[in-house]
Amino acid sequence: MDLRMHRLVLGLAVITAIKACDPETTGQWNRENIRQSLQQWWKERITSGENIFLFDLNNSKLFPFYQGFWENQDERVITLKNEKLSQIVWQWVGRLPSDGFIYGDLSLLKNKYGNYTFIYPDLKTGLQGYFVNKEFQYGEEVKVRGERCRNGVKELELVVQHPQIIWRREIQTQNNIGSQRQRMDPHERRSVYIGDSTIPGAGEGIFAKRRFQPNDLISYFGGLKTFKENFLFQNMTDSELEDAGSYFYNFGVNCPSHWNINIDLVIDTPHPYRNIVQYRTTLGHKINHAFPLSKIKKYQKKQNISKLASNFRVENARDIPCIHPFLGKLICLIAGMLPNGTNH
Template identity: 35%
Template sequence: MFVWIIFAGCLGMCIGDQLRVITSCPTDDVSEWNKKHVGEELKMWWNSITPVHKQNFGFPSAFYNRQKKQFTTVSNSDTVIFISRELYGRKKLMWQEVDSEKNSGVIFGIATDTKFTGDDLTYIYPDFKTALVGRFKNGIFENGTEAVIIAERCYKGVKQIKTKVKNPEQIWKNDAHMINSTGLSPTVIDPFERKAVYVGQSAQPQGGEGLFAKRNFVAGDLVSYFAGVKTYEDNFMFDNLTVDEMWEAHAYYINFGDMSPSRWKVPVEMVIDIPVHLRGIESYRNTLAHKTNHLFSGTNTMFDTVLHPYHGPVASIVATKQIKRGEELFVNYNYDTQNCPPWYKKLWLKHMKKSVNKKTFGFLSNGFIE
């Protein structure tokens, strides 16, 4: 709080390298409440936020370093954008990114300080329509309920929102600390996930179940989370497994530690796994990215990492092109072709045979076919 008092004083008095922002909302006007296309309007506004270093231009803002817990005018991978405007009394309308990793969502609140600690703060998913309203401590979601954003308006450069609670009987609680566990709600689908994707019969030969888009997406959109069980290979890849058992155990896990930003301090050996007994949606359906089938070409998503509001760091799939509602989702698993399951090897050879001429294919497959 002491750091912010100094910074706030500087906002009103200092000249020079003070950070200010401009947005699509006028800085000197309050608009009427809007209830149409609320998510789209909020997303366009958020993407319009532009930091500037010009006095008497826009309004004061800052970057917030979540590791050092201090404000700064310098942007880097450890900082997130923070903006606020006086509302009434000492109350402020405040917005802050959760993380610099794209698609990690934002926090909104009306409060007297900038710590984002309180019982009535809002986490907003990257669709800018779905939210969790409840208790936060220093910007970390602790518990709350699902909500939808039902209205928005411009308020002197920032957006103000109204929310409506849904499914009040389901209390979401932070379980980011839980290792070797599916979390606290394995059979309750995440609020964002429920609106984004669904599981159906894949169109791929022998594809089994696949994942499908429940709405339209554009390139860069978060499509689905990959949470599951945070664990280590030693907990399920045993030395006495047969080859078939090894590939079965291996089938639904992702090398999460290798993918994660170092600032998250995820152990490099950590993986996210969906164990055999949890691979049916009747046993686990909180997140569904693990149901995405593989293609070598013609994919429409890619693997990524993201901060989830109550799971913390997790993997995800992100759209790489426009995806229409009802389309099946595909991602390249990117296995090592010299160390991969038999089905993957078979598909790779088929793919290469279509992609290159016979002479090249014969060279590439030499020593590869058993």
């Protein structure tokens, strides 16, 4: 795998001062630079292929990992284990680290259900609880307080955060944006905040709470999964069209084919959910947009509004399809180089 692919897939900084993970010993708990240590470990494992496998979700079988994995439409997920020496298992949720990881024991490879931990791609935040078919069902937020090498596999020290809050799986649909809509996703809460945009006339925007490395997850873009004909109508005024078309993303056309998503499906954030008092589970809809009214009217005249494309005005970032732990398949905003306080 070339350097460009390493950056695309792993989004790793160059780290030289972190001790390698000894395959035959248990190390001391490390509570400094936890994320960098885990990133470096993953980089070494992917490069060497040591203890790395591909797990087939359809038949629960493991296959050898190969370096051309990302160039192919291979739907199997990367799995790391050292069964002879360790009970710990790490498994990618999707094809990219921006989808997060499942962390648990060897039962993860055999059972359809059990108690495991979803680790967000920041490698600092997680959700610990009950899973069915590798999907989080309900549980509590956890913080990664420490990590150590245990027989060649990284072990995590997890601490429960906000035990009074139980997160539950709830896929967003055309009619349901979520019963937890007034809670901020744990990763969002650690990563971004809402403020007045520095772009004139843009209203509110999201700002970075911390420094992001290239390819880091900044924010999730969630909302109602619907179709344009459900909110863009032929009899709308210019102002109504501009308002209705200002908070949606063409989801289906940008999804990988193996997701089997209708290409006309969009993610929309209508009123009143544009107000963070009413919806703040994900904050990607607060990215500043630029939707040309002329383009909306053009397709309105042709009665072909389903072809309207969203036009994001986002600097130093890109949007990609990703998998949220309890909301399911969404869009992620991925970082370029963003200093603290950068506005989108």
